[in-house]
Amino acid sequence: MAEWSARVGIVVEVWALPEGDVPDLVARNLDATVCEALANIERHSRARTVAIAVTVGKNGLRLTVSDDGRGFPPGTTGRGLSAMKAHFAGVGGALTVNGVPGAGTTVRGLIPPGALVPPAVEVLA
Ligand SMILES: Nc1ncnc2c1ncn2[C@@H]1O[C@H](COP(=O)(O)OP(=O)(O)O)[C@@H](O)[C@H]1O
Ligand SMILES: [Mg+2]
Structure with missing residues (x-):
């Protein structure tokens, strides 16, 4: 993240990454979702700052990636946006990407608590 920030010249604020x-x-x-979000910010946003927050609470895991760049019009689609949604849907979650023209873009994802329980390991007798 620090390398990405230095390379693209956009300030990154990271609030938490409890991935362990x-x-x-x-x-x-x-x-993979954060990578695509950062790739989009680098390529399309002209942002000065991006904030990334990952929190795990009683409602599950919440990801927010917001930038203060130029946003995009409603109805915009693309492989990267679809892929981010698929990454979340694939583990039982959901994700939306909201661009506001002239006012930035926010990626929001939620994975419910039930989907955060590791698969049971079969114990052989
Ligand atoms: N953070 C962002 N800031 C501005 N525009 C964005 C951002 N993320 C996505 N977009 C817009 O949404 C479009 C679709 O994104 P995506 O599906 O990732 O395709 P790609 O990055 O290959 O163009 C982009 O071409 C761009 O116009
Ligand atoms: Mg993309």
């Missing part, structure tokens, strides 16, 4: 506490598959999908 979630199943591997969830962590991998979360990483």
Whole structure:
């Protein structure tokens, strides 16, 4: 994250990354989502600042990536946006990407608590 920030010249504020506490598959999908969000910010946003928050609470895991860039019009679609939604849907969550023209973009994802329980390991007798 620090390297990305230095390379693209956009300030990153990270609020929490408690990835050790979630199943591997969830962590991998979360990483892939944050990567695509940052790729979009680098490529499209002209933002000065991006804030990334990952929190785990009683409502599940919540991801927010918001930038103060130029946003995009409603109805915009693309592979990256679809892929981020698929990363969350694939682990039982949901994600939305909201661009406001001239006012930035926010990626919001939620994975409910039930989807954060690691798969049971079969114990052989
Ligand atoms: N953070 C962002 N700031 C501004 N525009 C964005 C941002 N994220 C996505 N977009 C817009 O949404 C479009 C679709 O994004 P995406 O599906 O990732 O495709 P791609 O990045 O290959 O263009 C982008 O082309 C861009 O116009
Ligand atoms: Mg993209």
